[in-house]
Amino acid sequence: MDTDVVISGAGPTGLLLAAELALAGVRVRVLERRQRRHQQSRALTLHPRSIEILDLRGIAERFLALGHTVPGWHFAGLPKHLDFSVLDTRHGYTLFLEQARTERLLEERARELGVEVCYGHEVVSLAQDDDGVTVTGTAPGGEFHLRAAYLVGCDGGRSTVRACAGIGFPGTDGTMSAMLGDFAVVDKEAIAAAGRTPVLITPLTGGLTRFVLADAERMRVPATEPVTFAEFRDALVRLAGTSFGIAEPKWLSRFGNATRLTEKYRDRRIFLAGDAAHIHFPAAGQGLNTGLQDAMNLGWKLAADINGWAPPGLLDTYHSERFPVGQLVTDNTQAQTLLLELTLVPEYSRPVSALRAMMDSLLDIPDVNTRLAGQVSALATCYPAPGEDPLVGTRMPDIALGSPGLRVSTLLHAGTFGYIDFSGAGAAQVAEGWTGRITVAAGGDRSWADDVSEVLVRPDGHIAWVRRENSPPDAATRQARLAAWAGTPAQPAVRR
Template sequence: MQHDIVIVGAGPVGLMLACELRLAGAEVVVLDGRPGPEAHAPGVAVNPGVIELLEMRGLMEACRPDGFEFPMAHFAHIWLDPSALADRYPYNFSLPHGRLVHHLVERARALGADLRFGHRVVGVEQDEHRVETRVEGPAGGQTLLSRHLVGCDGVDSVVRRATGIAFPGHEEPFHGTVSDFSVATDSVLRQHLGAREYPAGLLAVSPLGPDTVRVLTAEFGVEPPEGDDAPGLAEIQGAVSRLAGVGFADGPPLWSARWSNATRLAERYRAGRVFLAGDAAHRHFPLGGQALSTGLDDAVNLGWKLAADLAGRAPEGLLDSYHDERHPVGARACLTTRAQAALLHPLTPLREVFAELVRFPDVNEYLVTMVGGTDTRYPLGQAGPDADPLLGRRLPGVAAAARAVPGLASAWEAGRAVLLDLRAGGGDAGTDLAGELAGREGLVDFVTAKPLPGVDAEAVLLRPDGRIAWTLPAGGDSTGLAAALAALFGEPAA
């Protein structure tokens, strides 16, 4: 039996990709060597870029009871002012990534994805027609055949190594731990809630519940202990003592893990019928949920393109556009997180100067959108200084737009493209935009609405991932719409 898509890795990125593909009707198998979904994960930050994706796919409401909003953002722990962009910048959200995985597992299964835990990939081979994935599972060894394979299996990706994709970068001496503790009311850890910088590194203590905190330590220039075992109580206590000069008596940890200061970027995101996404494609210092937002954006970018190829309607170059659009974003994440790590250690007067710069509104806006994962713009449509600044971006105010425009939320939740006509409140309604969609029934929804804040256009074409691929300027006509549709879905059906 040959499957449509095999995904290796059932973390947030692999599960999000499985959901995207199932929305388009693709048959999906997800393999993961762990016995079940990860209940614990180091991350707790969900930035606005992720909020936009979860809102678009109707997942945010399920996640909301497991976390809380917070009106803060930082660049290297230099605090920014996201409230200055509140009209177009979603809130930040504190959500343990293990809970996000839980909700994505539920959604993927509800959509019909085949999730196979306890199945470890041991080899990958491909030819021009299919991919062979060798797997060791509870029933022994087997080989799965598929049209395509996507490696979402983390920094030590078996898929990446098997396809020979290089993963260059650098790693500096660093000792990092992350752990969860049940704490008493008078615990010393409660007195250190928040993120603090010290000469040797960082200590962050975050509340996870009324009696539980997460403790993160980061010591720069320190070699970690040998071995891959999770850090124990004594090691975590020692790190906290060296950083902050305090001891604590809580413990043992409910859960713990290590992390590192490594930056790596895959040379390419595609090798024939094999693709990489998430940490398998890019690794960097974890700050503000940027790894999660970069990885989930990989998934929603790749999902609809693979689905188009499976359906035989992908125009030439569509699959290659995954690397072309996402590799620069991965490189950007690696660059900006390295810059933040440099500002975090050693503590120098440069931090004071930088803190002065962020008071300028333009600098604040630049950094807030960068760390929030909302500044990405793909090179779509016309180029040059006259290009519409909306092209390649998501629709401003995703959540507000979904609430204000009937039909938009349902189209987004179904993963379809949208031709959004914003002339319901006036403007030149003489151009028949709906007629341009003939032959693309089921692929593009036609939705009408009044003008939206921040959208200086009478109509926009939204790709399945929410990116704007075409705009109708005031007083313009449908010139370019047919070409934009063809670039997404090929020629219309007869």
């Protein structure tokens, strides 16, 4: 093998996945067809669960230092925003950070861990067999062939990996499009005086200003058609009554609501993650965030397999856990988009405006906010395990642990499982049996679940197993339950 894992695509998903694999000692090569990193940013947001997973690896501060936080984010473009500050997290906000900066930080992290990111390398075909995948591509030096145990397509909505693997991408074509423009010159006074306008106006770094708009006259133009400056300016005047003095466009782009979800996240030795697995309208800013969480779910599982201790079936849980999340995101973005699209259609404009007003008022109900904010922030993401304790599959809150300064997030920095022993029953057994795979902590704040005596937390921060006080400690049960996730104890590592 030339390497353990090849990742196609150095977007946010591919870069985080590469870092996760490298953290676990897996050899990984990222192939990126662009010659250099993107300078423009599609996404501008990191939602609470994304900050939490960065925190699980001790790198959240790098991102927080470059962005600024706002207490929530919009849903369907309704006037009232979702309030993340009421959610049970230390990061109850949206971090406003341009995608180009997020990618730079993720690439720095991956390189620190020894990942090779190969720009100018385009994957063009692949062939998989029982032992691995052969990836063929083009690079400045000519054609290349790489052999790896696994290939992950993180290569965006038009994924070459997905197409070459023959994996279906069912869904619906776009019915509407919107436009964005980043401009170096704007009339700041006109912006300040604008008041409420249907145009989203956002200051970016480097003195740029972003305008995002959906214009009834241009909404049926296919997303693939380039935007002209005149078209953008005319749409601004139609919608806001002014062009806001825009000049020197740095980026003009059209994006649509085509919505598709891969039929499978895994096909034997090939995996899909991020936009390669799901595309949708960027309603409530979820695409990049969902891709990061795909990467976090897949990284430790692939690493466990390569490092020779993955329990049977672990790799298949990537599809069974992430497919339902993809369904939820594609469903909620379609619902949101319909609420936007129909206001632009004359015969529906009036009733849909009434529906939007009704939805807006419902956001005042705390339970409604909690439900939608939990979904958009991804804090409510759960990987349910029928028949198990209801806590299994939920995300472990970042509680303080027994040792001073130790929290759940710090316990997982090395990408291992975390085992928290609130009762002193199993720490010695676990520390001895799963050295290097499970990090052990004793004691902690039990107010989140006061009858839990032991808990096993997965490397991605979700709960794998709990024991409650009403079931007595039992070494054999503990061993079996931990082995089901973290492999046979003290098993000699057989690297693939």
